[in-house]
Amino acid sequence: MQIKALKRCSIRTGSINFQFFFFLAVLLLTLLLLLNIFPHTSARDAVYQEKENSMESQATTLSSALASLDKPDQESISEVLRFLDIQGYDRITITDDTGAVLYDTQGTKHLPPEAADDLQTALGSKTVFRSVLEKDAFSSSYAIPVCSQRTVTGAVYLHETDTERGKIINDLKVQIRTISLIIAFAALLLSAVYSSVVLQRIHALANAMRTVAAGDYKQRLTISGSDELSELAKEFNTLTERLDDTERQRRRFVSDASHELKTPLASIRLLSDSIVQNENIDPETVREFVTDIGNEAERLQRTTEKLLDLSRLDDDIQIVPEPVDVKQVAVDAMVLLRPLADEHKVHIRCDLADGCVVMATVDDMFHIIFNLMENAIKYNVPDGSVNLILRSSDTAVQFTVEDTGIGIPEEESYNIFSRFYRVDKARSREAGGSGLGLSIVHDAVKTHGGTIAVGQNKPQGSRFIVTFPRPTSEETGI
Numbered sequence: 001m002q003i004k005a006l007k008r009c010s011i012r013t014g015s016i017n018f019q020f021f022f023f024l025a026v027l028l029l030t031l032l033l034l035l036n037i038f039p040h041t042s043a044r045d046a047v048y049q050e051k052e053n054s055m056e057s058q059a060t061t062l063s064s065a066l067a068s069l070d071k072p073d074q075e076s077i078s079e080v081l082r083f084l085d086i087q088g089y090d091r092i093t094i095t096d097d098t099g100a101v102l103y104d105t106q107g108t109k110h111l112p113p114e115a116a117d118d119l120q121t122a123l124g125s126k127t128v129f130r131s132v133l134e135k136d137a138f139s140s141s142y143a144i145p146v147c148s149q150r151t152v153t154g155a156v157y158l159h160e161t162d163t164e165r166g167k168i169i170n171d172l173k174v175q176i177r178t179i180s181l182i183i184a185f186a187a188l189l190l191s192a193v194y195s196s197v198v199l200q201r202i203h204a205l206a207n208a209m210r211t212v213a214a215g216d217y218k219q220r221l222t223i224s225g226s227d228e229l230s231e232l233a234k235e236f237n238t239l240t241e242r243l244d245d246t247e248r249q250r251r252r253f254v255s256d257a258s259h260e261l262k263t264p265l266a267s268i269r270l271l272s273d274s275i276v277q278n279e280n281i282d283p284e285t286v287r288e289f290v291t292d293i294g295n296e297a298e299r300l301q302r303t304t305e306k307l308l309d310l311s312r313l314d315d316d317i318q319i320v321p322e323p324v325d326v327k328q329v330a331v332d333a334m335v336l337l338r339p340l341a342d343e344h345k346v347h348i349r350c351d352l353a354d355g356c357v358v359m360a361t362v363d364d365m366f367h368i369i370f371n372l373m374e375n376a377i378k379y380n381v382p383d384g385s386v387n388l389i390l391r392s393s394d395t396a397v398q399f400t401v402e403d404t405g406i407g408i409p410e411e412e413s414y415n416i417f418s419r420f421y422r423v424d425k426a427r428s429r430e431a432g433g434s435g436l437g438l439s440i441v442h443d444a445v446k447t448h449g450g451t452i453a454v455g456q457n458k459p460q461g462s463r464f465i466v467t468f469p470r471p472t473s474e475e476t477g478i
Helices: 002-067 074-084 113-123 163-213 228-277 283-314 326-343 362-378 425-430 437-447
Strands: 091-096 101-104 128-133 138-148 151-162 322-325 347-352 357-360 385-392 396-403 451-456 462-469
Touching (some): 002 163, 074 101, 113 128, 113 138, 113 151, 128 163, 138 163, 322 362, 326 362, 326 385, 357 462, 362 396, 362 462, 437 462
Parallel strands (some): 347 385
Antiparallel strands (some): 322 357
16 A cells, blocks of 8 residues: 555656646747747848838939939939939839839849839839848848829839848847757756755655654654745644644543543452452441442543543534523532532632623533532632632623632643643542543633633632633624
């Protein structure tokens, strides 16, 4: 099973690695395409625009000059070209209104098909501009009509081949491509290193999780950096610390519970064996032994009931709180505790205010008051007293249990709500205590959003203060 789990983890890690590189490759490809296309296209279009503006200006100037000629011929056209100083074109062609060539710098009557088409378009009173970059050269042409008194009398065709700027643009394209390849290689190399480091940290976290899943809650990760993985490692360490604490508490709880249950069972077994094995035992002794067996069984029953209460609270079962009159619950608890108080010669004094309602359950509120009062009676002194004070304010309901008993040392106050914890173990056993009552109180108070505090009751004894938020009229429906 463990080998299969490792294989699954390896497959997932490989998938993450593939996804990372696939995403990076797509991103790089997109960026490099933009890097190769946009600068080259922008530079080329800028040259196109500059060519169009320059050729339009010169073609318009030449067309205006030719329009002033009465009968343009080759000689007069040459004179105009010399006067305007139009240079740099590898072909200048001028026609009359019928398309017949009057002047051509290449000295031939044969025109390329594109030039002939552009001249025919110009004779139709339209201008034509063409420019294309091919074979390290810009090939540009411009055709414009010659108009005299709003009548087309001819056409001008200019053609230019610019190898200098064509070579610059193509060299820029090659340089950008080379830089793109270098950037791509460097980015892939850096991403490989980075992903390796990140995946190693993920592997370490996954291995630590498997170790914890196997039951070793002492596993911790070494934290470095302040990124999200470091935060995850911190949370993992916090989780394992809590798991470790919970596991220690569980083991201690099981040990203490076993001990608490084993002691009365051992006493019952010993007493019953004594009765069975001793044939000459007198009835009075038998009655005494049976009474002791009953007391131990009752102690065992109380312990198991409290364990069940704690189990219910630990399970965090969804409960529906209801309005509970704390005064009425306190009165019910006092009725059951009067015999115990009389037995221990302890006086109970109550000061209970009316209208103290909290959102809880009657059973949980009864457990809270009963356990606090029971402890105050059991661990008191002869002729001692227990005070129960119930008060309410606009925001809270608070009741206080004060006793004049043995008290709780300040250094022990942090542990008294731990399960099976006893301040005076010998006296707790004599009083029949299991060390679970205050744990039940603490968990029940916390479940219903309250708080509990413990302190000294001057000059002697202990004081427990339980506070619950006062519910609104909408919550109580009153």
